[in-house]
Amino acid sequence: xxxxxxxxxxxxxxxxxxxxxxxxxxxxxxxxxxxxxxxxxxxxxxxxxxxxxxxxxxxxxxxxxxxxxxxxxxxxxxxxxxxxxxxxxxxxxxxxxx
Amino acid sequence: xxxxxxxxxxxxxxxxxxxxxxxxxxxxxxxxxxxxxxxxxxxxxxxxxxxxxxxxxxxxxxxxxxxxxxxxxxxxxxxxxxxxxxxxxxxxxxxxxxxxxxxxxxxxxxxxxxxxxxxxxxxxxxxxxxxxxxxxxxxxxxxxxxxxxxxxxxxxxxxxxxxxxxxxxxxxxxxxxxxxxxxxxxxxxxxxxxxxxxxxxxxxxxxxxxxxxxxxxxxxxxxxxxxxxxxxxxxxxxxxxxxxxxxxxxxxxxxxxxxxxxxxxxxxxxxxxxxxxxxxxxxxxxxxxxxxxxxxxxxxxxxxxxxxxxxxxxxxxxxxxxxxxxxxxxxxxxxxxxxxxxxxxxxxxxxxxxxxxxxxxxxxxxxxxxxxxxxxxxxxxxxxxxxxxxxxxxxxxxxxxxxxxxxxxxxxxxxxxxxxxxxxxxxxxxxxxxxxxxxxxxxxxxxxxxxxxxxxxxxxxxxxxxxxxxxxxxxxxxxxxxxxxxxxxxxxxxxxxxxxxxxxxxxxxxxxxxxxxxxxxxxxxxxxxxxxxxxxxxxxxxxxxxxxxxxxxxxxxxxxxxxxxxxxxxxxxxxxxxxxxxxxxxxxxxxxxxxxxxxxxxxxxxxxxxxxxxxxxxxxxxxxxxxxxxxxxxxxxxxxxxxxxxxxxxxxxxxxxxxxxxxxxxxxxxxxxxxxxxxxxxxxxxxxxxxxxxxxxxxxxxxxxxxxxxxxxxxxxxxxxxxxxxxxxxxxxxxxxxxxxxxxxxxxxxxxxxxxxxxxxxxxxxxxxxxxxxxxxxxxxxxxxxxxxxxxxxxxxxxxxxxxxxxxxxxxxxxxxxxxxxxxxxxxxxxxxxxxxxxx
Numbered sequence: 001x002x003x004x005x006x007x008x009x010x011x012x013x014x015x016x017x018x019x020x021x022x023x024x025x026x027x028x029x030x031x032x033x034x035x036x037x038x039x040x041x042x043x044x045x046x047x048x049x050x051x052x053x054x055x056x057x058x059x060x061x062x063x064x065x066x067x068x069x070x071x072x073x074x075x076x077x078x079x080x081x082x083x084x085x086x087x088x089x090x091x092x093x094x095x096x097x098x
Numbered sequence: 099x100x101x102x103x104x105x106x107x108x109x110x111x112x113x114x115x116x117x118x119x120x121x122x123x124x125x126x127x128x129x130x131x132x133x134x135x136x137x138x139x140x141x142x143x144x145x146x147x148x149x150x151x152x153x154x155x156x157x158x159x160x161x162x163x164x165x166x167x168x169x170x171x172x173x174x175x176x177x178x179x180x181x182x183x184x185x186x187x188x189x190x191x192x193x194x195x196x197x198x199x200x201x202x203x204x205x206x207x208x209x210x211x212x213x214x215x216x217x218x219x220x221x222x223x224x225x226x227x228x229x230x231x232x233x234x235x236x237x238x239x240x241x242x243x244x245x246x247x248x249x250x251x252x253x254x255x256x257x258x259x260x261x262x263x264x265x266x267x268x269x270x271x272x273x274x275x276x277x278x279x280x281x282x283x284x285x286x287x288x289x290x291x292x293x294x295x296x297x298x299x300x301x302x303x304x305x306x307x308x309x310x311x312x313x314x315x316x317x318x319x320x321x322x323x324x325x326x327x328x329x330x331x332x333x334x335x336x337x338x339x340x341x342x343x344x345x346x347x348x349x350x351x352x353x354x355x356x357x358x359x360x361x362x363x364x365x366x367x368x369x370x371x372x373x374x375x376x377x378x379x380x381x382x383x384x385x386x387x388x389x390x391x392x393x394x395x396x397x398x399x400x401x402x403x404x405x406x407x408x409x410x411x412x413x414x415x416x417x418x419x420x421x422x423x424x425x426x427x428x429x430x431x432x433x434x435x436x437x438x439x440x441x442x443x444x445x446x447x448x449x450x451x452x453x454x455x456x457x458x459x460x461x462x463x464x465x466x467x468x469x470x471x472x473x474x475x476x477x478x479x480x481x482x483x484x485x486x487x488x489x490x491x492x493x494x495x496x497x498x499x500x501x502x503x504x505x506x507x508x509x510x511x512x513x514x515x516x517x518x519x520x521x522x523x524x525x526x527x528x529x530x531x532x533x534x535x536x537x538x539x540x541x542x543x544x545x546x547x548x549x550x551x552x553x554x555x556x557x558x559x560x561x562x563x564x565x566x567x568x569x570x571x572x573x574x575x576x577x578x579x580x581x582x583x584x585x586x587x588x589x590x591x592x593x594x595x596x597x598x599x600x601x602x603x604x605x606x607x608x609x610x611x612x613x614x615x616x617x618x619x620x621x622x623x624x625x626x627x628x629x630x631x632x633x634x635x636x637x638x639x640x641x642x643x644x645x646x647x648x649x650x651x652x653x654x655x656x657x658x659x660x661x662x663x664x665x666x667x668x669x670x671x672x673x674x675x676x677x678x679x680x681x682x683x684x685x686x687x688x689x690x691x692x693x694x695x696x697x698x699x700x701x702x703x704x705x706x707x708x709x710x711x712x713x714x715x716x717x718x719x720x721x722x723x724x725x726x727x728x729x730x731x732x733x734x735x736x737x738x739x740x741x742x743x744x745x746x747x748x749x750x751x752x753x754x755x756x757x758x759x760x761x762x763x764x765x766x767x768x769x770x771x772x773x774x775x776x777x778x779x780x781x782x783x784x785x786x787x788x789x790x791x792x793x794x795x796x797x798x799x800x801x802x803x804x805x806x807x808x809x810x811x812x813x814x815x816x817x818x819x820x821x822x823x824x825x826x827x828x829x830x831x832x833x834x835x836x837x838x839x840x841x842x843x844x845x846x847x848x849x850x851x852x853x854x855x856x857x858x859x860x861x862x863x864x865x866x867x868x869x870x871x872x873x874x875x876x877x878x879x880x881x882x883x884x885x886x887x888x889x890x891x892x893x894x895x896x897x898x899x900x901x902x903x904x905x906x907x908x909x910x911x912x913x914x915x916x917x918x919x920x921x922x923x924x925x926x927x928x929x930x931x932x933x934x935x936x937x938x
Contacts, residue, residue, distance in 0.1 A: 016218055016223050017161030023502055024515075025155035025156065027222075036522070097918065
C-alpha cells in the first residue's frame, strides 16, 4: 500500500549519489558485505545453544508453580550443565572479541 | 502536507555541529534538530567558507539527501559544485534564527515541484564513474593465474584441470565484452549460476563443468566486458569486495597464473576443476559456442543462455583475482552478490594459477588462495590460495575494507577526515587526511601587520581569541624594544574563557562518540552558558564531578594498566641505551619548563614538523628534531598501558630538567612500538611508546609531561598556577586533564576578580620602515602554537604557524591500531585534533 502511494506521488528522479551509501561526505560505492571472522560463528553457536535453553524454559515456566521445588532443581541442573559450557567457552577465549 | 513537513526541520551541519555551536547562543530547542545522517536531513547547512575539496564533499552530501531538501549557505554566496543556495545568510552570531523561517518557507513552497531538475554535478558523476571503473578494473585483474593476463587468447588449453573444459570454448567466440582479452566473461548481468540455482544468463560455458558451483552467483552485474583479467597485479589495491555496477573489462579467463581475487568471494567456489559438478543447471555450457558472448553486461537474459546453471554470476566485485576460471569449480552455493562466494573453496580452484596474487583479496568467504594455481595441476592448497591476503592480527586471512570517517562525521570534529583500513571491526590502519577544512589562509597573508590579529582569528574558528592574542603578542614582541609581549591579566582571562569553551565544545563531541546523550546535552548547555558569560560555576563543577564518578566510563577509557615503570623513576641505566641521548636525567622535580625561551630562536617545534619549516637554525639543530625542549618527560607513573618500558630503548623516563639544551639530539622520537600485538596496550587511546616531543597540550599533560607555555607567563606565575597533569596516557586521563583544566580556568577567572577579560588596549606600533622577526607562543586549548613572521619595510613578508594538531594527527595511527572501531574513534576524539590547524 505504501509502495503504491509512493508510486502514485510521482516518478523517482534519478540522480547520482542517491543510491550510494552515505559515508560522511565520501562516496562508498563498494558494498560492505565482507566475510565475517570465524569467531562470530562461535557466538552464533553459543546463542543458539542458549536460545534453545530459553525455549525449554518456556514450558517449564508454565508448570513450575505446579510442580514446585522439583522443577526448580531439574531446571537448575539443566542450566548448570549449560552454564558449564559457557564457562568452558569463556576460558577458551571464545567470548573474546580480539 | 508540505507545510506540515516543513515544521520538522532536520539539519545536517557542515562541517559539523561543533562549528555550528560557535555561532549559536543556545541549543536548538525544538525549532529544528540536528541529524547525524544526511539521509535523515532535509536541510543542508553550510557554515562558512570552505575550500574546493570540502565543497565537493558537501556536494556529495547534498546529492545523498532525499528530497525535498533545502540548501542553506551561511557566509559564502555560492560554493561550487553545490547548487545555488535556497537560503543565504551572513555568517554571524545566531544566523540560524534568521535562516530558519526562510527555510520553512522554502520547504513548504518548494517541496512539490512538477519538474525538478536533477542535481548532477560533474565532479560527482565523474567520481562515480571513476569508482565504477575501478571496481571493474579490479575484476579485470582476474588473471587466471597469469601475471599479465588479458592478452589475447584465453588459452583454455592451459586450463587443464580447468574442468571448464572449454573445448568449444572458443575464446574468440567468447565474447566477453572486450574480446581483446581472451576470455572475457562479460558478466554484466551475468549470472554464472553454475549450479543448481545458478540462473544462467547467457553464460555459455560449453562444457563448462562447473563443479559444485553452489552459489556461484557470479553476479556480474553491469559487468560489461567483465574482463576477469586475473592479472597478477594487485590491482585492487584496496580490497574490493563486491563490485557494484562495475564496468569491468572483459573477464579474462585466460591463462592467468596470478589470480587475484580481490574481492572474489568464491567462498566455497570450487573453481578447482570447474567441473561444476552439481552444477545441474549448468547444462549446456555452450561456452565457446558462438554466441557465447559473455556480454552479460546488460543482457540479462537475452543472451545465449546456455548458461544453464549459471546463476547469478554477479561479479560485482567479482574480483576473480586468482579466480582461475580455467578450473572453475564453480561450486554450488557460489553465489555472490558482489561475488561473495561464501564458503567457497577455491582451494580446489585448480585453475593452475600460479602466482595467484591475492593482494587485497576481498574474498568474502572466498578462499581462493590461488597461489601456485597451476593450470592443469588441479590442486590448490588453502595456504597458497590465501597467501597474499592481508592477515588479521590472529593470522587469519581476511578482507580489509577502506572506509572514510569524516569530514562530516558526527563523532569526529567537524572537518576531520580519517581514512581507515578496517579488518572486520578492528582498525588496521588509520590516517588523518590533511588540509581538508583548511581555508588556505596562510597562502594569503596580509601585507599589513596590523591586520594580522584579525587574519589569524579567521584561521581557526574554534579558537579565534587565542589566535588573535597570539598575533598581538608576536607584534608586540616585534615592535616593543623591551620585548614585553607577556600576557596581561585581562588577556589571560580571555584565554582561559576560551579554554573552557573549547573544552566544553570538545566534550560535547566526545560525548556524542561515547554515546552518552546526557553528557552531550549537558556539555552543550554549559558551553552556551559560558559562551554567553552566564555560566554557573557550581553547576559546571557538579557536572564535572558526575563525569569523574562514572566508573564504567573510566573502565572503558582506561584499563588495568600494565605499568612496569609504575611510579618508579626509570633508572639511568637506560641512558646508556639511548641513542644520541644527551639528556641530563636529573631526578629532581623540575620546576617547570625551561623553554629555552630566549630571543634567540630555539624553536620549539611543537607539532607539525611536517611541512613546517623547522627553523632550528640558530642553535645548530639539525633537521631531525633536535628538540631543545623541556623534557618534562616525567614518565613515572606514565601509564603506557601495556608498555614495556624496559624495552624502551630510548629516553629514560625521568624528569628531565633541561635548562639550556645544548645540543640535545634526541629525538628520534622513537615510538617504540613495544607491542607485539599481544603486548599492545588495549587501553583506549593509549599511545604506545613515548610521546613525541612535539606533542603538547592536554595530550602531553595527560601523559605526565608538564608542557605548558603558561608556565612562562608572568601573570600565571604570580597566580601560583601550575599545570594539570595526569599519570595515564589514555583517553580517560585526557578527559580528566581537560575537566581539571576547566575547573582550574574557572578558579583563575574567579581569582582575577573584576577583570572580566577585556580586549587588550596595548598599542602596537609597527614602524613603516621596520624590519625584523616576530615570534610568539601561546598555550591554546590543544597545545602550544608558535607564530613567527618576518617584516620587511613595514610589511609582512613571511609568516609561519606551528600548531599542535599536526603532531596530534601523527598520533592517530598508533592510538587506533588494532583497536575496535568505536574505541578507535573515541581515541581519536580524545586527542582533540583541530582540522583547522592542519594545513597541507
